[in-house]
Amino acid sequence: MFKKMKGTYDILPTEVAKWQKLEKVIRNVSKIYNYKEIRTPIFEKSELFHRGVGEDTDIVSKETYDFIDRGKRANTLRPEGTAGVVRSYIENKLYTSNVPVQKMYYVGNMFRYERPQKGRYRQFSQFGAEAFGSNSPQLDAEIIAYAVSILKALKIKDVNVHINSIGDAESKKNYKEALLTYLAPDIDKLCSDCQVRYTKNPLRILDCKIDAENPILQKAPKPLDYLTETAKIHFVKTCNYLTAMGINYTVDTSLVRGLDYYTHTVFEVKANLDTLGAQNTICGGGRYNNLVKSLEGPDTPGVGFAFGLERLMFALESINFTGDPDYLHLYMMILGEDQKEDGLQLVNRCRLGGLYTDLDFLDKGMKGKWKQAANLKARFVAIFGEEEQKNGTINIKDQETGKEETIKKTQLYNYVVAELMKPSSNCEGCSTESCDECEDV
Ligand code: AMP
Numbered sequence: 001m002f003k004k005m006k007g008t009y010d011i012l013p014t015e016v017a018k019w020q021k022l023e024k025v026i027r028n029v030s031k032i033y034n035y036k037e038i039r040t041p042i043f044e045k046s047e048l049f050h051r052g053v054g055e056d057t058d059i060v061s062k063e064t065y066d067f068i069d070r071g072k073r074a075n076t077l078r079p080e081g082t083a084g085v086v087r088s089y090i091e092n093k094l095y096t097s098n099v100p101v102q103k104m105y106y107v108g109n110m111f112r113y114e115r116p117q118k119g120r121y122r123q124f125s126q127f128g129a130e131a132f133g134s135n136s137p138q139l140d141a142e143i144i145a146y147a148v149s150i151l152k153a154l155k156i157k158d159v160n161v162h163i164n165s166i167g168d169a170e171s172k173k174n175y176k177e178a179l180l181t182y183l184a185p186d187i188d189k190l191c192s193d194c195q196v197r198y199t200k201n202p203l204r205i206l207d208c209k210i211d212a213e214n215p216i217l218q219k220a221p222k223p224l225d226y227l228t229e230t231a232k233i234h235f236v237k238t239c240n241y242l243t244a245m246g247i248n249y250t251v252d253t254s255l256v257r258g259l260d261y262y263t264h265t266v267f268e269v270k271a272n273l274d275t276l277g278a279q280n281t282i283c284g285g286g287r288y289n290n291l292v293k294s295l296e297g298p299d300t301p302g303v304g305f306a307f308g309l310e311r312l313m314f315a316l317e318s319i320n321f322t323g324d325p326d327y328l329h330l331y332m333m334i335l336g337e338d339q340k341e342d343g344l345q346l347v348n349r350c351r352l353g354g355l356y357t358d359l360d361f362l363d364k365g366m367k368g369k370w371k372q373a374a375n376l377k378a379r380f381v382a383i384f385g386e387e388e389q390k391n392g393t394i395n396i397k398d399q400e401t402g403k404e405e406t407i408k409k410t411q412l413y414n415y416v417v418a419e420l421m422k423p424s425s426n427c428e429g430c431s432t433e434s435c436d437e438c439e440d441v
Pocket residue numbers: 080112114119120121122123124125126258281282283284285306307308309310311
């Protein structure tokens with residue numbers, strides 16, 4: 001028997017409703033913030049990620065799925081979404097649009113060769129957003145507000161926004177020098193990867209997974225102390241705008257995040273839920289003012305975030321998040337071989353009209369058919385046998401009320417629709433959005 005690859009998982013039809021509902025919420029909130037969906041390829045030129053994400057990051061140096069295609073091109077399965085969106089923004093010249101601030105989001109699979117554990121997979125899904133074309137701290141604050149709104153819409157309450165600034169290029173340079181000086185006497189006490197990072201890209205040392213708890217790193221200088229005046233103003237304004245929008249946040253001076261392209265604001269959203277375990281960061285993002293230029297585009301600032309959807313799903317487990325219920329409007333029982341053509345015509349008519357309709361394909365006996373109708377949660381069951389065919393009628397039973405009637409077969413569709421429109425017996429006729437009974441109609 002074939003088994004799925006390590007670090008991958010199936011979403012079975014019984015679970016897919018939850019994912020669809022999650023995506024629905026994402027799309028609704030994105031619309032509210034006026035972010036438009038973009039879909040980019042799952043693989044890109046390897047070089048895009050090497051340059052975009054950074055050669056020395058764990059993602060690129062250890063985790064990419066690389067392959068040479070039959071045309072001898074070097075391809076990489078995308079490990080994150082930003083580089084592809086930036087590539088598309090540049091290639092399609094979206095910076096020439098009459099909407100100068102381009103706000104986009106994506107939902108899709110990413111691939112990283114990581115050690116699988118709860119909340120960490122080799123194929124996983126991210127929902128991410130990117131906004132290009134403005135350096136305003138309003139946009140930093142908006143993107144954080146957007147991330148928080150997603151969690152609010154999903155009714156995840158206990159969340160913390162951690163925010164920091166690593167500043168502009170000059171701040172990053174000053175900080176880097178201070179960090180190198182500080183680490184110089186102790187570098188041999190850090191892991192072998194960090195010793196390489198020390199010469200190649202010292203900022204990466206700060207988010208080393210191995211040395212995370214090392215006191216040497218915990219006492220290291222903080223980026224906030226090396227911000228230029230401009231970077232300081234940017235950060236203070238971002239914080240003030242968050243406060244103005246009623247968003248609570250914690251300034252986390254050691255937050256840097258693992259990707260090279262960040263400048264100014266970096267942030268993470270954590271959820272305090274038992275179901276998440278150690279992997280409680282469900283969203284990470286920040287500003288990347290140099291990325292578009294470094295990928296051969298015009299000098300355009302950007303800011304974005306990415307949510308890990310699996311972790312979001314774990315978070316949702318603890319609040320009993322469910323998808324829309326699965327049910328049929330109509331289950332059709334065609335009783336004999338000679339009734340199949342007429343019966344299928346009736347099924348077809350109901351489906352054309354939009355009724356969720358199914359039927360028995362296994363020529364089961366009546367007992368089996370009734371069991372199927374119940375398993376499929378059919379509201380109505382229609383029975384079409386020899387006698388009904390002769391009389392031009394159909395027998396229909398409402399599984400909710402037990403009401404049974406014989407109607408003209410041509411009336412089947414209208415009958416079911418009319419019955420579905422009636423308020424259900426469980427509904428108090430409120431027609432509010434929160435009423436499942438009304439919503440179903
Ligand atoms: P990153 O692109 O590394 O900033 O990650 C953004 C978000 O994606 C994280 O906060 C996680 O929620 C999620 N994520 C990253 N790597 C994985 C993985 N291997 N498996 C599942 N989720 C992941």
